[in-house]
Amino acid sequence: MHRTLARFRTLFVLLGLALALTAPLHGVGLLTVAGFVLILGGVVLVFVPGGVQGREPVVLRCPVDGRWVPVNSPADKVPSHGTHELGQTYAIDLVHAPDPEREWRPLRRWPLASRPETFPSFGREVIAPAGGVVVQASGRQRDHWSRNSWPAFIYLLVEGMLFRQVLSLLTLSAGRFIVGNSVVLDLGDGVYAVFAHLRHGSVRVRKGDRVQAGDVLGEVGNSGNSSEPHLHFHLMDRPRPLAAAGLPFAFRYESDGELQTGVPGGRAPFIPVTDEPASA
Known part of the structure; x- marks a missing residue:
């Protein structure tokens, strides 16, 4: 039950905000309390995974x-970023x-x-x-300057939580102001791939386009809630992030002279291996 509820965490927050902000205008205290309860419940569910667990990684x-x-x-x-x-x-x-x-x-x-x-x-x-x-x-958001110094990073946290997150919630934009310019691909079998923080004006595909493995989608940028230019990548089980659950994935790559299939980690440099076709 809790995993099903977790899919609607953002909806709970939105509904809670609506009640908490509008109920005082009508002098209804119970609705205000209900609003804050929904907000709290939505925040707690951020740390609960949704969907079916134990799925094999998509290579x-x-x-x-x-x-x-x-x-x-x-x-x-x-969760890798501290939230589901x-x-x-x-x-x-x-x-x-x-x-x-270096x-x-x-x-x-x-x-x-x-x-x-x-x-x-x-x-x-x-x-x-x-x-x-x-x-x-989408590719219209600007690429901002880096926020990878300590003072700028603190500003990034404040901006991400108080501005971009709230703006995304209020506009029902599924975190668009968090992920910045992005592309979402339907890979089939209930698997959707997300590519975030892309460069302004670099996205080369449009909704409905069919792509093949190896096609260029865009370029790495620094749009959205990003401290420096990088690619944010993840898989999910639905096309809309607001109700999606994350899915595990694996790459073929070389690290320390060894070929591996899995997920690189430990901030250890790696080089992708692309001599075999991928399968979703």
């Missing part, structure tokens, strides 16, 4: 080429790190912010990991 081609570092990986913890919201239980963030001599670091002291063009990830091609149909594509 896919990695959506990027080159040398990358996995950040916030489900290989390290589940928007179907991102098994989400992964990928940062391009082409120079083996270790990637999540936060720095200086500069406070940098232009997105100064990061290796920015503009890298995002590739379809399997054949599918585009069910959502």
